[in-house]
Amino acid sequence: MRPDEILDLHSARKCVECGRCTYACPAAQIGGDFSPRSIIEHIENTGEVPRNKDLWLCMTCMQCTEICQFGVGFHEVVREIRPELSKVLPPEENHGGVPELMERLSAMRGIRPNKQQWILEDLRVDDSSDTMLFVGCTPYYDVIFRYLRQDLLEIPRSSVRLLNAMGIEPKVLADERCCGHDAYWLGDAELFEKLARLNVEAIEKAKVSQVVAFCPECYTTLKYRYPEVVGKLGFEVRSLTQMIGEAVDEGGLWLDPSGEDLTYHDPCRLGRHAGIYSEPRKVLSSFANLKEMPRSAQLGACCGNSSWVNCSPMTRLWQLGRLREAAETGASKMITACPKCLIHFTCAQSENIQLIERSKMPVTDLHVLAASRLKKG
């Protein structure tokens, strides 16, 4: 697609260059030469994609689009110009490119993934179930990031426990693949399409009517991005966070009160991308006191990294700033609902940055914490 067509498609012609987007943008604050406003301006003036490496700093967290009064889809513009940019200035892969290569490996049709070792005996899964749990990449991350956190597999385990408590025994597919979220937002349409087709094929063969995802990235990708490639889906996609929020609200799920003070970090995919703000708060306030950070809900700060690219001391400073904000609320834990937010914050805490006070704020996954408040037995 031509750069000026991209502007038309995402109503970027309505931009009045007020600069609210750049003011709100975490990437612009992290440093580097990134500004949503000047990208639009550059394309309008020259008709070309800016040759700017800092375009990979964008987390596509949607803060710019959220704050824009004229409905410009900045994050979509960034995504659409990335394929062009990656030809001349590819992104800097972090972690040796391993997460991205695992994504590529799982896109090979001949390979049948086998990600079920995490299922423990106390978890009730049922192969004839009408509901499927989409596990995503968390088992991979458990291996890659075990040196940071040893409890990542507790997230899918807790998800099954919560579903069990709601009377659902989910099906877990052995051969689901990576959802393709990172490929989509890094502009690799070919890889994304391959993964989307393989996953939809596998899910449709499993004959389930609803797919539940605990990872906000899997949820938004399956729900909003897969139809762009494969058309209407033959199943419903639901967010586990939303489901437990509704169940708590309607009395279908009871969580044992703990009385502790918690603060909630909105993952961008769950919040601004999917509009799920109230349900996670309902879950947390049903058993604890929720203390809001200044930047929360629609204005929630991003976790600082996306798609495993362009991690730097500056993004870590941003993350430590967010952790400090969480500590200032007086809460004893910061809760998030996204495995990636969890990994990024834990990484920032383990990093030895000189001159900056290290944060000891514990970060926990919402599903793990909620499952630990379930009545035993």
Place this chain on the structure above:
Amino acid sequence: MDSEPLAQKLDQVQQPPLTEEAGQPNIVAFCCNWCAYAGADLAGVNRRQYAPNLRIIRVMCSGRVTPGMILQAFVSGAEGVMVLGCHPGDCHYRVGNKYAEQRVQQLHELLELAGVDPSRLLLQWISAAEGELFGRTVDSFVAHIRKLGRLEAGK
């Protein structure tokens, strides 16, 4: 073309293209400069015949081989990957092969999750004096990968 380094040109002359006819399976072997590569050299000097499926990539130390490099080999169409280094205690850089061992263990776990048989990635210690062991390792690895069949890359 003239700006291409000589070594790269030689590579192109010496190595057949990676096609079906050139003999499946495609194997990538990362050999450390001080032990395994010298071992491969010795195998050659001794005229020890071994399977021709190998693409040797010389690295200064088996500890140089990152998980990303190994995964990249699989993604680019290798059916098997070998990491060959010095025996424990013999590493030219003291502990490089220990890192290699840790990484290969981690990758075995990742490959298992992704549905790739972990035995497609082999870690073996070969000293500069073990030309015969090099030949035997290659022969048995190629036979093993043949038995496992194609990885069906990119299909």
